[in-house]
Amino acid sequence: MGLPGMRSILVLQHRWFGLAAALFLFIAGLTGAVIAFDHELDAALNPQFFLARSSGPVRPALALALALALADALGFDQAMPSPAC
Numbered sequence: 001m002g003l004p005g006m007r008s009i010l011v012l013q014h015r016w017f018g019l020a021a022a023l024f025l026f027i028a029g030l031t032g033a034v035i036a037f038d039h040e041l042d043a044a045l046n047p048q049f050f051l052a053r054s055s056g057p058v059r060p061a062l063a064l065a066l067a068l069a070l071a072d073a074l075g076f077d078q079a080m081p082s083p084a085c
Contacts, residue, residue: 043050
């Protein structure tokens with residue numbers, strides 16, 4: 001096996017290793033692009049998750065902050081009133 005035979009083997013190995021590396025990089029780039037547009041894709045595919053449906057009145061921010069502080073101090077189960085049915 002002389003130099004020409006060795007060269008053809010190395011060229012063949014180089015080609016297949018290069019194709020395998022290219023496939024890996026293509027998949028990594030594709031999944032990275034999907035992750036980069038995660039929020040936009042989620043909003044487009046699941047618009048019902050981005051609509052706020054509430055039946056109660058709007059509460060001022062200070063009242064919400066006080067309710068959160070009370071819930072943190074007492075424990076969530078005791079501080080938050082159950083919704084009226």
